Amino acid sequence: MSGVLTQLVDELNRGTLKVVDLTQPLGPSTPVIGLPPIFASSPGMTIDVISKYDDKGPAWYWNTIRMGEHTGTHFDAPIHWITGKDLPNNACDTIPVSRFVGPACVIDVTGDVSRDPDFLLTPERLEEWEAEHGRIPGGAWVLLRTGWSRRSDVASFINAREDGPHSPGFDARTSKVLAEGRDVLGVGVETIGTDAGQAGTFDPPFPNHATMHGAGKIGLASLCNLHQLPPTGAIVIAAPLKIVNGSGSPLRVIAITPA
Numbered sequence: 001m002s003g004v005l006t007q008l009v010d011e012l013n014r015g016t017l018k019v020v021d022l023t024q025p026l027g028p029s030t031p032v033i034g035l036p037p038i039f040a041s042s043p044g045m046t047i048d049v050i051s052k053y054d055d056k057g058p059a060w061y062w063n064t065i066r067m068g069e070h071t072g073t074h075f076d077a078p079i080h081w082i083t084g085k086d087l088p089n090n091a092c093d094t095i096p097v098s099r100f101v102g103p104a105c106v107i108d109v110t111g112d113v114s115r116d117p118d119f120l121l122t123p124e125r126l127e128e129w130e131a132e133h134g135r136i137p138g139g140a141w142v143l144l145r146t147g148w149s150r151r152s153d154v155a156s157f158i159n160a161r162e163d164g165p166h167s168p169g170f171d172a173r174t175s176k177v178l179a180e181g182r183d184v185l186g187v188g189v190e191t192i193g194t195d196a197g198q199a200g201t202f203d204p205p206f207p208n209h210a211t212m213h214g215a216g217k218i219g220l221a222s223l224c225n226l227h228q229l230p231p232t233g234a235i236v237i238a239a240p241l242k243i244v245n246g247s248g249s250p251l252r253v254i255a256i257t258p259a
């Protein structure tokens with residue numbers, strides 16, 4: 001075994017490294033994104049028992065699950081957006097597995113978001129973070145820590161008003177810097193999607209989806225426990241189900257981080 005893997009196992013056993021779960025529970029009460037009614041909506045999760053140690057299966061328990069690909073803590077593949085539809089290896093089953101693992105850069109904007117739920121990460125704010133923590137390396141996950149995952153009731157998580165949902169995200173210019181300038185693996189957020197709640201009204205609409213997926217980058221939505229990660233130094237593993245031609249997938253996202 002290579003030295004680094006031996007050391008990894010050793011440090012996990014000794015507790016100097018720990019595994020952190022960045023995943024929200026997935027069930028029938030998991031919220032799904034509400035788009036304007038002219039668009040089709042994604043079904044929430046349903047779970048139906050096939051058998052539970054009963055007449056239908058005396059010694060076994062199992063369920064049938066049904067949900068949209070973009071439900072709960074989930075992965076956005078480049079094929080999800082029209083800008084990424086013709087890229088090579090753009091779907092859940094064809095993205096190289098090497099792209100599911102990378103170092104995490106965690107940008108904490110919790111304070112800004114508590115003052116303004118529509119807060120957008122600007123390039124200037126990103127550069128401030130880089131001045132303190134170093135330039136975001138190519139192939140990194142950029143995780144936007146907003147504190148949003150503390151909103152455990154659906155209404156405050158969606159935070160809808162008459163004019164639609166209000167939740168934080170990325171300024172359109174920042175998505176370009178991250179995709180083109182920094183060549184990230186992708187971005188991860190605590191909110192229901194990788195665009196801000198009001199991004200449907202932006203020009204172009206949903207600019208983070210358009211830019212990231214057009215550049216072959218990945219999105220991770222509805223993450224939690226980002227406060228357990230340092231600004232740099234953790235590794236994140238986010239491997240979606242191998243859905244043939246899948247646009248995304250619920251998944252278990254885990255980090256390995258210094259304890």
Ligand code: 23J
Nearest residue numbers: 033070076192193194195206
């Ligand atoms: C479809 C349309 C708009 C958005 C989304 C999906 C998502 O956030 C998603 O889950 O990818 S904003």
Ligand code: MN
Nearest residue numbers: 070076221248
């Ligand atoms: Mn999605």
